[in-house]
Amino acid sequence: MxxxxxxxxxxxxxxxxxxxxxxTQSLYSGKSGIVFDPARKDFGFRSALTGMVSEPDLKNYLSRRQRMGMHQPAMYAYMATREAMEQSGLDADYLEKTETGIIYGNDSTAASVVEAVDKVKEKRDTTLIGSGAIFQNMNSTVNMNLSTIFRLKGINFTLSAACASGSHSIGMGYLMISQGLQERVVCGGAQEINPAAMASFDGLGTFSVRESEPTRASRPFDRDRDGLIPSGGAATVILESYEAAKKRGAPILAELLGYGFSSNGDHISNPSMDGQVRSLQMALKQAGVATSDIDYINAHATSTPVGDGSEARAIFEVFGGNVPVSSTKSMTGHECWMAGASEIVYTLLMMQNSFIAPNINFENPDEDSARINIVAETRQQPVNCFLSNSFGFGGTNSTLILRKV
Structure with missing residues (x-):
């Protein structure tokens, strides 16, 4: 490259x-963001557990015209991107005059579509939907809104790859920059948390029903796990070429060394150890690092019986049993389209503060997780090089490797 x-x-x-x-404080203290949401029970959900993320009030930041095309994913993504822009030192004047791209992961806009259709059914008149609905309804809602608000002039598309969307968006940004096609790309992932977005997922019976103890329900790798918990929000990662970052005196948080990917080419929802192993090996080869160089793995593990076991076997196959592993989904639940990006942010915060966040609720290993090094309590130690896994429906796999500069 x-x-x-x-x-x-x-x-x-x-x-x-x-x-x-x-x-950062939540990660260090092992604080869960999972709650019981009574509205989901009233809606007809089998499980009323969710990661709770409030909708931001954007009136202080954006005009009514700028807000009209935004629903949950775009709202969350704006807040995350605003913070990332500030940290990176990118202001409106600079973005207006330079070429900055955006590749954002998103794979649904369910609630906005339902609301628009319901309005037509009620009013029997499509002209009463409102002019902002089309921009809320499209899967590219995040890109459309953010590229317009921040006046971005480079590559601009949405990446949909199920629960690997956020990770693949960072991987694609990496490829664009490494090949010299862009100097800078805003990457990330967004996930709506409303009931409309999660009803069909709940219907599959994959959510935990440990409703009496919400904060203990997400338990990746634990023998007694009974399913995942839906969650969401947004995470933004700004990628730049090293030369461009140095030229403008930007803070350099880490270097992205490798991007591995694969497709299982098999079952639409069941994971594949073979596909995961190929993604891991590709990332290591591209990064030019040995397995012994990896200080920590932020696992995809969502707290499902089959998925966690498959990943534990893949990690053991490639790394053996020594490298520290935890899944931040034990605290967040499964952030779906956002997860691949948020877990990069979470792990960068660990790197900056020299700790490994715990895999909370890990009390009893099963035969697969007993073979790898699950970190069940916060561990104070340097993290100089880490790996993050993301796997999604349809058999899409993504692996990213980052190193402190």
Whole structure:
């Protein structure tokens, strides 16, 4: 590859906190963001558990015209991107005069579509939907809104790859920059948390029903796990070429060394150890690092019986049993389209503060997780090089490797 790719800004809006400082504290203390939502029970959900993320009030930041095309994913993404831009030192004047791209992960806009259709059914008149609905309804809602608000002039598209969307968006930004096609790309992932977005997922029976103890329900790798918990929000990662970042005196948080990917080419929802192993090996090869160089793995593990076991076997196959592993989904639940980006942000915060966040609720290993090094309590130690996994429906796999500069 040609150009080195670095991260100069990150932003987060999640159930662990609405900014980097709040989220760092939650990660360090092992604080869960999972709640019981009575509205879901009334809606007809089998499980009323969710990561709770409030909708931001954007009136202080954006005009009514700018807000009219925004629904939950775009709202969350704006807050995360605003924070990342500030950290990176990118202002409106600079963005107006330079070429900055955006590749954002998003794979649904369910609630806005339902609301628009319901309005037509009620009024029997499509002209009463409102002019902003089309921009809320489209899967590219995040890109359309953010590229317009921040006046971005480079590459501009939405990446939809199920629960690997956020990770693949960063990987694609990495490829664009390393090949010299862009100097800078805003990447990330956004996920709506409303009931309309999660009803069909709940209907599959994959959500935990440990409703009496919400904060203990998400338990990746634990023998007694009974399903995932939906969550959401948004996370933004600003990628730049090393040369461009140095030229403008931007903070360099880490270097993105490798991007591995694969497709299982098999079952539409069941994971594949073979596909995961190929993604891991590709990332290591591209990064030019040995397995012994990896200080920590932020696992995809969502707290499902089949998925966590498959990943534990893949990690053991490639790394053996020594490298520290935890899943921040034990605290956040599964942030779906956002997760691949948010977990990069979470792990960068660990890197900056020299700790490994715990895999909370890990009390009893099963035969697969017993073979790898699950970190069940916060561990104070340097993290100089880490790996993050993201796997999604349809058999899409993504692996990213980052190193401190």
């Amino acid at each position: 040609g150009h080195r790719v670095v991260i100069t800004g990150i932003g987060i809006y999640s159930c662990l906190g609405e900014n980097l400082s709040e989220v």
